[in-house]
Amino acid sequence: MIESLLIANRGEIARRIIRTARKLGIRTVAVYSEADREMPFVREADDAVAIGPAAARESYLRHDRILEAARQTGALAIHPGYGFLSENAEFAEAVIAAGLIWIGAPPASIRAMGLKDAAKQRMIAAKVPVTPGYLGKDQAPARLQREAESIGYPVLIKAVAGGGGKGMRRVDQADDFQAALASCQREAASSFGDQRVLIEKYILSPRHIEVQVFGDTLGNVVHLFERDCSLQRRHQKVIEEAPAPGMDAATRQAVCEAAVKAARAVDYVGAGTIEFIADASEGLRADRIWFMEMNTRLQVEHPVTEAITGQDLVEWQLRVASGEPLPLRQVEISINGWAMEARLYAENPSTGFLPSIGRLDHLRLPRDLRVDSGVEEGGEVTSHYDPMIAKLIAHGPTRSQAAQKLAAGACDVEIWPVRTNAAFLARTLKHPDFVRGAVNTGFIEHHSADLIPPTEPGTPVLQAAAAALHPSNGNEAWTGLKGFRLNAANYRYTAVEVADKPYFLEISGDTPYGRIENNVLFIDGEAWPFSPRRTGHAAGGGGAADGTIMAPMPGSIIAVSVAKGDKVKRGQSLVVIEAMKMEQTLNAPFDGVVAELKAVKGGQVAEGGLLVRIEGE
Template sequence: MIESLLIANRGEIARRIMRTARRLGIRTIAVHSDVDGRMPFVREADEAVCIGPAAARDSYNMQDRVIEAAIRTGARAIHPGYGFLSENAEFADAVIASGLIWVGAPAAAIRTMGLKDAAKQRMMAAGVPVAPGYLGEDQADQRLKREADAIGYPVLIKAVAGGGGKGMRRVERADEFAAALASCRREAAAAFGDDRVLLEKYVRSPRHIEVQVFGDKHGNVVHLFERDCSLQRRHQKVIEEAPAPGMDTRTREVVCEAAVKAARAVDYVGAGTIEFIADASRGLRPDRIWFMEMNTRLQVEHPVTEAITGQDLVEWQIRVASGEPLPLRQEQLSIDGWAMEARLYAENPSTGFLPSTGTLAHLRFPEGIRVDSGVEEGDEVSPHYDPMIAKLISHGATRWDAARRLARAAAGVEIWPVRTNAAFLKRTLVHPDFLEGEVDTGFIERHASDLIPPTEPGSRVLQAAARAVLPEPAGDIWRAATGFRMNAPAYREVGVEVGDRPYRVEIEDGGQPVTTAPGVLFIDGEAWSYGLPRAGHAGAGAGDSDGAIIAPMPGRVIAVTVAEGDRVKRGQALAVIEAMKMEQTLSAPFDGVVSELKAKEGAQIVEGSLLMRLEGDT
């Protein structure tokens, strides 16, 4: 068994690996950037080494510094977690060449499966079903356009070296292809240093089904059943569950056997995930599920597999890397109940899910479920890394039970002043179509109006805020200056400010209790500031019609598509900014002229900075 382990990652996955390592009696070493020095994963490690500045390219992705830290601290092995260097074959080779144990996939498998075109070709040769598309080496724009036209729209453009939804675009019409290809290439080059793409036929009612596989150094390969990761936004997973709803025994056998066959085809060792795309227009069927890609690492959503199998997948990784055989044979594995995981992000659904950064001045996670988090109260959500705050994981006897537990947990999240998607998650988990299992990758887009919380406070929020500012209990009508109506409840009218806007609220006795922190209400996953109205405060601003194009988040300008003096049409793209590994396109709010241009490609910007100004047509 490995006796000391360096974790080449940060945040919740670093803490997750440490938890298992401590249970196994393994000494842990953390590496961190200079802005992460006070984070929980650093404090919880037995030893920690700073390896560079905030930018991941200068710290967590610096292979030589990670290996040097391992050697200097006497680590016996390196666990890469997921992201960063976890699927870097060169790093895997370098770790082994340094005399260290690599707790990850073989470099050869990473190379083969890391390039989507090569992976699909290997799978076709192994007899694994693959979705129709274009995998050719000719990357000329004209050739790609011809192939897309031949496949038929909609098509999916995917980065050859992609993953995590980056470098992926859906194209609905032929006249949209050129712009989507350019954006996809740009994002792929920035994320992976490789702008090559492949094309796939886009499935109209797609389900994202993936199978957890595990191999050891003795030739054994097993699966730990499937997960459904269909609930996505911009190709990023939001809610995952295991097993997959609507999966019958025969279809499960076929897809899981295909996953094992795929792993064997590349002599796989360690934890891996075989991802499939399913045409669910007529339910899950064995002949309508195709190989999509393989992730040669532990997945973010691995806790749902742990919940239904009762296994610790990180322990499996460590034991396999130590040379031990797989802990269980296939016939010893079975499914127990249902599990769901929701990704709690620092983002604001009401502003298009833009990232939210800052200090977590107030943070309370719900009890009664598993919470994997990389932060604690008082920590900073940095613009340098992924905005995930925590993973909320429920387990129940049935799918309905798991969904109910997770919805209650999302509703109980308390975070301020950083904005989160907790209310969005709760709304999703109680949506009738979700509860019926009618889920595909278009679910969120299709039900956006039901899922995204309103920007204006509802009656319950206003009632709670009004009660909170009262100098004495609202129910004491004999001491309070209330209105009195025969055969009707007593009431009073209260002035209150909620979310920087003033309201006059008529409140009655009673009302549901809510959780509060000083100046903040927490209701169903939403957080609202409140207080007494400020003198002369007229409420929220007039809107976006003044022509100022403001940076909605901190980040980097990666494209400016207009020049000063240009005429623009409403909805026309003006600039593209990148933050937390995602692109955001800023568009013209009306027809007009670019009267002032401050944005420059490559420039770092802060939230709220003026990028350009438009003058409207008169």
């Protein structure tokens, strides 16, 4: 067994590796950026080494600094987790050349599957069915558009390198193709250093099915069944489950065998995931499920596979990297119950899921679930890394029970002042169509009106806030008789501000639900600040309705498409901002003229900073 390992990652996956390594008696070394100096994983490792500034390109993506940290601490192996350098063949080769054990896929396998076009060509040769599309080397915009028209709209433009939903755009008509292509290439270049793309037929009723595979150095390859990752937003997974709803035994066998065949085609070793796209218009059928790509690493959603199989996949990784055979044979792996995972993000659903950054002054995560988290109360969510706060994982005998358990856990989340998607997750898990298994990758977009929590507080929120300000302690026989009438219910009236807006309402004697903490009310995963109503309250302006375009989040200005004095049309793109490798396009709210322009391409902007001001003609 490996004696010591360095973890070339951060956050919750670093903590997960540390816990498993400790169980096996392996010494751990954490590397960290300046921004992560106080993070829990740094404190929990046996040793820790600072490797550079907050920017990932100056720390977690620096091969040389990570290898030097291993040399300094005597680490004998490197585990890359997921993201960052986990699928970087050059880094894997450098680790091996330094005489260290690489706890990941062989560099040749990473290369074979790392580029989506080459991977598909290899799968075609291995007789694994692939999605129809264009995989050619000619990247001229005109050629790409001709191929899209030949395939037939809608199509999906996808970055050849990378994953995680970055560099991916759906295009429904020819007029939109070139703008989508430019945006996709720009994002791909920023995220992966490679702007090449491929074109795929967009499946109109798609399900995202993926199979966990595992190989060892002795030539053994097994699968640990499938996961359904169809609940996505902007091509990024939100809720994952295992097994896949509606998957019959014959289809499961066909898909899982195809996944093993794909892994064998690249002599795979370690943990990997074969991703398939399914046309679910007529249910899940083996002849309507196609290979998309392979992730040559551990996946964020691996806990649901662990839950239904009872296996520790990180332990499997460490044992395989030590030269041991796979812990189980295929016939010894079975499905037990149902598991679901929800990704709890620092983001605001009511503002289009823009990232929310800041200090976690109050953090309370559910106690009845498995929670994988990289942060703690008092920590900070920054703009430097992915905004995931935690993974919430529920396991139960049935799909319904797992969903109910996970929904209850999402409702119990309490976080402030950073905004989260907890209430959105709870609403999704309780939605009737989700409950009955009617899911596809368009589910969130189609049901957004039902899933996104309201920006205005409802009656239960107002009643709870008012009751907290004017509690009844049972000793108000006379002082509490305001509005008293004989033989009538006891009603009182109060003025309260919730989320900086004033309300005047009557307080009933009913006991409100929710929990109060430091003038913040937590109800069903939502957080509502409240206080006694201030006099002279007035709502502020400055929104797009008056032509003032302000930055909805801090970030980099990557495109400015207008100049001062330009005439613009409603909906026309003005400025594109990038934060956490996600683009946000800001458009003109009405026809007018650019009266003021503060945005400069390549510059930085703080949240709320003025970008453009439009005046009506």
